[in-house]
Amino acid sequence: xxxxxxxxxxxxxxxxxxxxxxxxxxxxxxxxxxxxxxxxxxxxxxxxxxxxxxxxxxxxxxxxxxxxxxxxxxxxxxxxxxxxxxxxxxxxxxxxxxxxxxxxxxxxxxxxxxxxxxxxxxxxxxxxxxxxxxxxxxxxxxxxxxxxxxxxxxxxxxxxxxxxxxxxxxxxxxxxxxxxxxxxxxxxxxxxxxxxxxxxxxxxxxxxxxxxxxxxxxxxxxxxxxxxxxxxxxxxxxxxxxxxxxxxxxxxxxxxxxxxxxxxxxxxxxxxxxxxxxxxxxxxxxxxxxxxxxxxxxxxxxxxxxxxxxxxxxxxxxxxxxxxxxxxxxxxxxxxxxxxxxxxxxxxxxxxxxxxx
Amino acid sequence: xxxxxxxxxxxxxxxxxxxxxxxxxxxxxxxxxxxxxxxxxxxxxxxxxxxxxxxxxxxxxxxxxxxxxxxxxxxxxxxxxxxxxxxxxxxxxxxxxxxxxxxxxxxxxxxxxxxxxxxxxxxxxxxxxxxxxxxxxxxxxxxxxxxxxxxxxxxxxxxxxxxxxxxxxxxxxxxxxxxxxxxxxxxxxxxxxxxxxxxxxxxxxxxxxxxxxxxxxxxxxxxxxxxxxxxxxxxxxxxxxxxxxxxxxxxxxxxxxxxxxxxxxxxxxxxxxxxxxxxxxxxxxxxxxxxxxxxxxxxxxxxxxxxxxxxxxxxxxxxxxxxxxxxxxxxxxxxxxxxxxxxxxxxxxxxxxxxxx
Ligand SMILES: Cc1ncc(COP(=O)(O)O)c(C=O)c1O
Ligand SMILES: Cc1ncc(COP(=O)(O)O)c(C=O)c1O
Numbered sequence: 103x104x105x106x107x108x109x110x111x112x113x114x115x116x117x118x119x120x121x122x123x124x125x126x127x128x129x130x131x132x133x134x135x136x137x138x139x140x141x142x143x144x145x146x147x148x149x150x151x152x153x154x155x156x157x158x159x160x161x162x163x164x165x166x167x168x169x170x171x172x173x174x175x176x177x178x179x180x181x182x183x184x185x186x187x188x189x190x191x192x193x194x195x196x197x198x199x200x201x202x203x204x205x206x207x208x209x210x211x212x213x214x215x216x217x218x219x220x221x222x223x224x225x226x227x228x229x230x231x232x233x234x235x236x237x238x239x240x241x242x243x244x245x246x247x248x249x250x251x252x253x254x255x256x257x258x259x260x261x262x263x264x265x266x267x268x269x270x271x272x273x274x275x276x277x278x279x280x281x282x283x284x285x286x287x288x289x290x291x292x293x294x295x296x297x298x299x300x301x302x303x304x305x306x307x308x309x310x311x312x313x314x315x316x317x318x319x320x321x322x323x324x325x326x327x328x329x330x331x332x333x334x335x336x337x338x339x340x341x342x343x344x345x346x347x348x349x350x351x352x353x354x355x356x357x358x359x360x361x362x363x364x365x366x367x368x369x370x371x372x373x374x375x376x377x378x379x380x381x382x383x384x385x386x387x388x389x390x391x392x393x394x395x396x397x398x399x400x401x402x403x404x405x406x407x408x409x410x411x412x413x414x415x416x417x418x419x420x421x422x423x424x425x426x427x428x429x430x431x432x433x434x435x436x437x438x439x440x441x442x443x444x445x446x447x448x449x450x451x452x453x454x455x456x457x458x459x
Numbered sequence: 460x461x462x463x464x465x466x467x468x469x470x471x472x473x474x475x476x477x478x479x480x481x482x483x484x485x486x487x488x489x490x491x492x493x494x495x496x497x498x499x500x501x502x503x504x505x506x507x508x509x510x511x512x513x514x515x516x517x518x519x520x521x522x523x524x525x526x527x528x529x530x531x532x533x534x535x536x537x538x539x540x541x542x543x544x545x546x547x548x549x550x551x552x553x554x555x556x557x558x559x560x561x562x563x564x565x566x567x568x569x570x571x572x573x574x575x576x577x578x579x580x581x582x583x584x585x586x587x588x589x590x591x592x593x594x595x596x597x598x599x600x601x602x603x604x605x606x607x608x609x610x611x612x613x614x615x616x617x618x619x620x621x622x623x624x625x626x627x628x629x630x631x632x633x634x635x636x637x638x639x640x641x642x643x644x645x646x647x648x649x650x651x652x653x654x655x656x657x658x659x660x661x662x663x664x665x666x667x668x669x670x671x672x673x674x675x676x677x678x679x680x681x682x683x684x685x686x687x688x689x690x691x692x693x694x695x696x697x698x699x700x701x702x703x704x705x706x707x708x709x710x711x712x713x714x715x716x717x718x719x720x721x722x723x724x725x726x727x728x729x730x731x732x733x734x735x736x737x738x739x740x741x742x743x744x745x746x747x748x749x750x751x752x753x754x755x756x757x758x759x760x761x762x763x764x765x766x767x768x769x770x771x772x773x774x775x776x777x778x779x780x781x782x783x784x785x786x787x788x789x790x791x792x793x794x795x796x797x798x799x800x801x802x803x804x805x806x807x808x809x810x811x812x813x814x815x816x
Contacts, residue, residue, distance in 0.1 A: 307610065
């Protein structure tokens, strides 16, 4: 780990904390934030924790024009005995650097980034909510700040971490969602930026999501951009199907995001000796399994919602009702186990959980 | 046109203007900028011209995370008799709204946007450079500003226009460039955002460009993301080939940007009775034409460089030298005619040029 010292300036005024019942996802932010600058030649420098404050950027800053930015998302939980737990932060920082590589953004020392995160959370520890289903959402991100109108990698960046106390991602908690297969729009294609967590992928997804929201679906299921038949992922989740006792998830084919939750679920399933396979899976295969009555469960996985059982899948002009629109047994077990480990209620035999101080 | 009044606050201190010979592309900005806000429910409001100044944005502003942004690029020229000319600004504003639609950003009144642009340029008219090849580059853009960490269209935006006096895009002026066909990375795919001028497309292009720069090529030639053999466009230019007397440019297939320069060139060629066809064209076809000695010229077209003759095209592990690495006759004629019209030296029989006051 590089030997940086983080300069800390505490906020004089503290904001009022939201009441647990009113917590929404991603709307409230804590009293402090972490910032670090990058300048060509000098590298990453000047790490600091400062009062949460606006960014002051030239209107020509490249992030506004050419979208050179990446981000991450993870959560911190407070246990009954007041310990703060992070879930696999090393995985997020590894992915941040993979995203950086794809977007021509200079790498960040991963160990140091975790250290920065820990210090920031310690400063704002009072903000970690404790009610069931709540947590402190952590958003590390990098933006390109050089004021230059030309398509080229920026020579300046800021790496920032902000924190947001959150309730459940879906207002309903763990509750089956309705998802529609997307046939017009494409999220990402091999050779593009699908494996990176960069703004453009999400901007590209808005239109399809808007259209499907109007039809009563909460998110879309993306298909591959080439053959338009292989399943990729959901809005901000990877996807799993349980067909005839076997669990299947699309393999990391170069256009989907490698989810930390996805990876953890694969490990859990293997640990439980439940058949799990990563491979290409077509929409036709899912449809046929449904028709044969062997599509037992389907669920999305991601940091925000952890597990989102899919109760209805719209495809081929038909509504496939999965597991009677109920949360499946496996979905529930995975949700309970994963959140049990994340919140420190259950024993973590995988070494996934990292304590802050 | 909507009836807005633009509030003008003049800058007290004026910046020093760069000398013509030292003008770089997109590095210097004028004394003022235009801003207008959007809030859900209220619509676009509060248009104003203010001193060029930093944007002050919450670190959770959606543009930093989910890339919801669009932009445009056009130029203003000062004629010998001190008139200010814009080139087809209606086309840029039309495209801005097409980009807005794709990115779920509320539309902007196009006529008003042109009016705003004119007023801003009038205020900063002293900044328009006059030396050969120079102009005032105009960058309208929209960013999403709601502080919210959730993948959804923002409820707040800013529409901003900044101005930059520029020299030639390529330091060498009109001079053949070297371009490499890109076989690993993909810029855009049908169903994605390729037809919109949005940051994510440019962020996605950086890696390929970086790799090809290292090999001595200034930009890459993108192929389609599905079959990986049809020609799409160059970094920030559309492309034309002259093969055996006929000019061919890829058709607007749903993944390339509809260039204003492209459109103007098609009109010019038709006007001159030079055969011009918009259709799918594969890399193999270009290669064969080269081998048969009938690939007469190739050039990129875009606002920044106007016409960029292609002197060398790298593909299939081979360097195709086009027209002896010289600027072709047609490329030169198109460049002279277009810049002649744009700068008011030649008569504009197409009604393309718009006067500012
Ligand atoms: C596109 C996409 N896929 C999948 C995921 C799930 O990844 P993780 O489990 O690391 O949160 C996310 C969310 O981070 C995402 O944005
Ligand atoms: C991707 C892309 N293609 C083509 C063009 C050319 O468009 P125009 O002629 O309108 O400048 C541009 C530049 O604006 C561009 O960014």
